[in-house]
Amino acid sequence: MLAVQNLEVVYEDVILVLKGVSLAVPDGAVVALLGGNGAGKTTVLRAITGLLDVHRGSVTKGSVTLDGEPIHALDAPAIVAAGIGQVMEGRRIFSEFTVDENLRVGGHRAPRAEIPARLDRIYDLFPVLAERRRSVAGYLSGGEQQMLAIGRAMMAEPRVLLLDEPSLGLAPLVVQRIRDLIVDINRAGTSVLLVEQNANMALSIADHGYILETGKVVMDKPAAELREDEDVREFYLGLRQEGAASFRDVKHYKRRKRWLS
């Protein structure tokens, strides 16, 4: 199990962004981490994967553990080696590389002898990529690039896969496709922490969900309950009643009433 306990993260030594976040990704689960822009979702992932340094951030309190072993003091390559893979926000494929080269970078730490078999497995999972293995990745469509980013992360055969807004900027049909792929990956035995603003998509496949607002977890429930929750339906699933006041006003009102009391 991947567990984050009471995590506090500060950027540039002064900007407090996470204020005691706790969450857990049990083995085999799909866990959704929801929240609006700037809530701190990406920061949670950076803290787990050792990428805070790159952004002048640091963990000032709390811990990240994998099966009870603390990993927050490890560097990013060691965390990959420990079995945590990630698909970063914005896909971040190497656009000048071919599809094949992108995947091979993902297998950087894998035993050399296993690379061909792993490539085959990824190409089975993503036939579109197989057709274009020699193409320059920058010319792929947005959906294909997202698949490539996921395939690249899977080359390391992680135990836990972290995905940062994989549906961002993709057409609804493509989002469906990505969603199904995440389900396939999870069925094959990889736990998933899915960061999304698209709560609809995320809650449709998650077992459990967390809602993050300005650096705090404000709600933490089984996904089925979140799907039924009035507030979540209104503010994250876009099922708001006509005639309500502006999003921001209602949200503040509701929050005060229901979550911060």
Place this chain on the structure above:
Amino acid sequence: MDLLLPGLLRGVGIGSLYALLAVSFVIIYRATTVVNFAQPALMILGSYFTALFAVQLGLPFPLAVLLAMAALAVVGAVTERVAMRPLVGQPVFSAAMVTVGVFIVLTMVANRLIGPGIIVVGDPWGIEFLRVGSLTVFQSDVARTVLGLGAVGAVGLFLKRSRVGLAMRATSLDQETALAQGVDVGRMFSLAWAISAALAGLAGMLVGTGSGGLEATAALIALKALPVIILGGIDSIEGAVVAGLLVGVAEALTRVYQPLYAPWLGANFDVVVPYVILMATLMVRPYGLFGTPEVERV
């Protein structure tokens, strides 16, 4: 006409040396976006180590060259770890300034090692030449072409085909993403410095041979690589090779023809030629012949 071919061949020889030096700059630039001004000092250390192994210890010349390159690789990796790594995340301008400091320190070390005399590198080809029909070719030009371009080709293949080379290229495209794939980015920086220093060391050997000895000030020949890398586009290995050959040939042909046809340009005009080509090219292509537009210059 009998001036043209020998001139071309001389140009290719010296041009290969420029290409080798330019590529040694490009390797570090691509990994770290820093122009390493310590390169001339690494080159002179290469001459020194070749002399040490070949002449003072009397090892077979090819072995001496390989050992010298290995020694330089170690110097490069250690320099990166000690002087450059702490600056990761700082502006590249500061890092480039630190390389000037590294140049000064390494030059002092080299001067201490070499002493006041000249380095005799042990010279397997000297001023010997080959005769092909009526044509004479200096062996040193052949050596520069074969070894210089050969080494560059080997490094190119390594970057293109090997797993570590792929990781190095990934690092130069996007450090954070490379890290997220488990690439040890710091190691890639060290490796880039090691490869680059080994190439500079080989250049040091090639500068030292064929001329009967080398003074410490010969380091300045490495600065010839600066117009070459700007001309080639500072992030392109192919560009460095093409530009190196171009500048070498242009220089050699100028040396042959300018005294005949344009003596009024004065003596040693060939020294200016790289800069003339450079300025003419940059007016048409501001990023060099093969460069990427967004490259930052220091």
